[in-house]
Amino acid sequence: MTWNHFPLMAGLTLLLALTGSFLPHRRKREARACMWASGVTMSIFIAGLWLTLQRPPLRTLGETRLWYGYFLLTAGFAAGHVCRLRWLPLLTTLMAAVFWILNILQPQQHDQTLVPALQSPWFVPHVAIYMLAYALLACAALTSLSGHGLTSGSVERLMRPATALLTLGMLTGAVWAHLAWGDFWTWDPKETWAAATWCAALIYLHRRPLGLSIGCGRWLVWLTFLLMQMCWYGYRWLPWLPKGLHDY
Structure with a gap:
């Protein structure tokens, strides 16, 4: 193939x-x-x-x-x-x-060789976990378009595993970064957007203690989804950001 x-x-x-x-x-x-x-x-x-x-x-x-x-x-x-x-x-x-x-x-052209950092055993699980988390975030955002999806708890049932996978993706990435570059976290552009995405997801899950309305919850879901898009590829559209370790 x-x-x-x-x-x-x-x-x-x-x-x-x-x-x-x-x-x-x-x-x-x-x-x-x-x-x-x-x-x-x-x-x-x-x-x-x-x-x-x-x-x-x-x-x-x-x-x-x-x-x-x-x-x-x-x-x-x-x-x-x-x-x-x-x-x-x-x-x-x-x-x-x-x-x-x-x-x-x-x-796109696909080179059959990987740079040494990408030959780590952490490579596949880290990226796959994030892609699944991104897919669940998309499902949550689409479900939030329906008022029933918000009031029935369907959005939260999707946001919980999505946030858990985001957390796991960040942890595996931190271990991988430490093994490859010697630092768990460097706050390069992609890592910064990943942290923002994770924080937005956590705020959504804790919206009730914070006293946020259902409508605000919908906006938080979509904010998380949009931050995820920036973390994945959108940050490359911001030329003033410094080049990070995720630019191969």
């Missing part, structure tokens, strides 16, 4: 996911089958790409977009089922499509 196969595999994955999202409730067995098939299709591509590159496809922005879309589909399907939000898988599928279309329109 190479990136030349991505448009076909992504298109098939999205087609299956969209089909599962649009099937009526009385055909939920077929809908679930389509969603499972979409996940299997992209899993095959990721596994094949991993073997071809001879490294985890997690290094470049394009490769993280690949995983983000994959986790969006998975998290959207699972959250939609658990929280009984039938429209959520459709929205997460459309969001995944945006990131995958960017990969198709802006193909």
Whole structure:
């Protein structure tokens, strides 16, 4: 599998996911089958790409977009089922499509070699944990658009694991940074945005003791989501920020 196969595999994955999202409730067995098939299709591509590159496809922005879309589909399907939000898988599928279309329109060169710091055993879990956390944050933000999602506790049920994964991602990153560069934390641009994202998520989870309203909670969820986007790739658009250890 190479990136030349991505448009076909992504298109098939999205087609299956969209089909599962649009099937009526009385055909939920077929809908679930389509969603499972979409996940299997992209899993095959990721596994094949991993073997071809001879490294985890997690290094470049394009490769993280690949995983983000994959986790969006998975998290959207699972959250939609658990929280009984039938429209959520459709929205997460459309969001995944945006990131995958960017990969198709802006193909990136993928070097088969990794710099020494990225050859650490902490590399794969650190990035994968963050991508899953980002996907759950997206699900929480989309769910918050519904008043029922806020009042029923569905958003909080998504924010709790997302925040836990953000915490775990920061801890694994700190250990990795200490092993690679000798410092647990350096406050480079990406780490600073990661800390801001984590703090916003914690404020949301502690909004009741702080006396914040439901409407304020919705804004906090979206603030966390937007800070996450800045942490992931948005900080690169700010040319006045100094170059950090996360710029390879």
